[in-house]
Amino acid sequence: MTAIIPLSELRERIDSIDRQLLQLINQRAACAIEVARTKMAEGETGSFYRADREAQVLRKIKELNPGPLSDDASVHLFRELMSACLALEKPLEVAFLGPVGTFTQQATFKHFGHAVKGIPVATIPEIFLAVETGHCQFGVVPVENSTEGVIAHTLDRFMTTSLQICGEVEIRVHQNLLGKMDTLAAINEVYSHQQSLAQCRQWLNTYLPGVPCTAVSSNAEAARLASLDHNKAAIAGLMAAELYELNIIEQHIEDESNNTTRFIVIGKQQPASTGLDKTSILVSTGNQAGALHKILGPFAEYGISMAHIESRPSRQGLWEYVFFIDIDGHRDDPDVAKALETLQNNVKMLKILGSYPKAVI
Numbered sequence: 001m002t003a004i005i006p007l008s009e010l011r012e013r014i015d016s017i018d019r020q021l022l023q024l025i026n027q028r029a030a031c032a033i034e035v036a037r038t039k040m041a042e043g044e045t046g047s048f049y050r051a052d053r054e055a056q057v058l059r060k061i062k063e064l065n066p067g068p069l070s071d072d073a074s075v076h077l078f079r080e081l082m083s084a085c086l087a088l089e090k091p092l093e094v095a096f097l098g099p100v101g102t103f104t105q106q107a108t109f110k111h112f113g114h115a116v117k118g119i120p121v122a123t124i125p126e127i128f129l130a131v132e133t134g135h136c137q138f139g140v141v142p143v144e145n146s147t148e149g150v151i152a153h154t155l156d157r158f159m160t161t162s163l164q165i166c167g168e169v170e171i172r173v174h175q176n177l178l179g180k181m182d183t184l185a186a187i188n189e190v191y192s193h194q195q196s197l198a199q200c201r202q203w204l205n206t207y208l209p210g211v212p213c214t215a216v217s218s219n220a221e222a223a224r225l226a227s228l229d230h231n232k233a234a235i236a237g238l239m240a241a242e243l244y245e246l247n248i249i250e251q252h253i254e255d256e257s258n259n260t261t262r263f264i265v266i267g268k269q270q271p272a273s274t275g276l277d278k279t280s281i282l283v284s285t286g287n288q289a290g291a292l293h294k295i296l297g298p299f300a301e302y303g304i305s306m307a308h309i310e311s312r313p314s315r316q317g318l319w320e321y322v323f324f325i326d327i328d329g330h331r332d333d334p335d336v337a338k339a340l341e342t343l344q345n346n347v348k349m350l351k352i353l354g355s356y357p358k359a360v361i
Contacts (some may be wrong), residue, residue: 048086048089049086050271051167051356052272052273052274052356052357054082054357058075059274061078075360080114082113083116084115086113091117092112092137093135093136093137094117094138094139095135096120096121097218098220099221099224100118100220101239101240102218103237104141107263110169110171119135123153124141124153125153127139127266128141128161131268132161132163137268138267140264141263142261143155143263144261145173146258159322163267163268164266164268164270164354165265166266166267166271167357168357168358169264169265170260170261173259174238174259175200175252175253175254175259176235176236176237176241176251176253178226178241178247179233182247184208186230187208187211187233188211188232189212189213189214190214190232190234191214191221192235192236193215196236199254199256200235200253200254201255203253219234219235219237220244222234222240223236226246262359271357277358278307278355278356278358279354280352280353281325281340281352282323282325282353283295283325283343283351284349285323292323295323295325295346298339298343298346299343303335305328306326308326312324324353
């Protein structure tokens with residue numbers, strides 16, 4: 001039988017380990033400051049954040065993690081550590097779809113850590129504008145939901161912007177019914193973003209039949225409105241419930257239990273290859289026979305896996321479309337580079353939206 005260690009001795013061990021951890025954390029912070037000084041001395045200006053470097057570090061943490069802490073917990077701790085170290089020079093300014101309390105803000109913190117300066121912005125086009133004008137170094141925008149599909153406003157903005165996709169982040173979206181009331185019977189209207197209303201359609205039809213559902217600009221805005229009226233409810237995340245002091249009437253009301261939203265990070269940076277990357281492109285073929293075959297052929301020829309394809313009206317001609325495509329690999333990888341070169345010769349227009357590390361989940 002294993003001997004029971006006295007509580008006082010265990011606490012002494014923990015205190016000793018905490019002192020060592022604090023010393024090591026500050027040693028790491030000092031190294032981060034020296035990295036920034038070296039980069040400045042070598043003429044590298046702008047943001048010291050590198051999406052490729054951070055992804056490599058976090059993947060290594062998962063690989064080395066012996067437990068008992070889970071990989072998710074270990075990655076979270078190191079992401080926050082890197083965020084705090086980076087902020088010693090200057091906190092990153094990151095635009096997200098506001099107001100405060102949205103899932104986009106949650107995605108921002110998951111990707112960059114809580115030491116960033118999050119800037120809430122009213123619309124997706126305004127997030128692009130904030131980064132294009134240099135008001136923020138990066139922006140985070142939703143691009144795809146596993147239940148409801150792509151976010152059209154995000155894809156359409158890529159037709160005109162020069163920004164690059166620098167990274168991606170995925171979050172499991174849990175929808176909750178919030179309000180000042182305690183029971184469903186008191187609700188006479190439900191507010192939420194149109195995507196969230198769609199994700200909870202079956203639940204709403206079952207438990208709140210006939211109650212009007214009103215789409216607003218964001219889930220956080222829905223929570224704010226619900227906080228003003230004891231008969232209005234909102235569908236939003238738990239962060240919004242805390243911010244707007246709302247009761248959690250029902251949790252996890254989404255129709256699909258694995259409901260996940262993918263967000264992308266936009267900026268002016270082009271991450272280097274990490275060995276586990278994704279490339280997003282925009283392709284236009286014009287209105288011609290065999291157009292899709294011309295797009296897919298080069299990827300099949302060079303063995304490139306295609307993760308996603310979506311078509312949108314080009315707005316340049318009747319019945320002309322552009323294709324948004326995600327492929328595995330980095331634009332600098334030899335086979336990807338060959339496939340893109342061949343594709344360039346087959347289509348009317350090819351725009352590389354970015355090569356970036358796959359989400360560290």
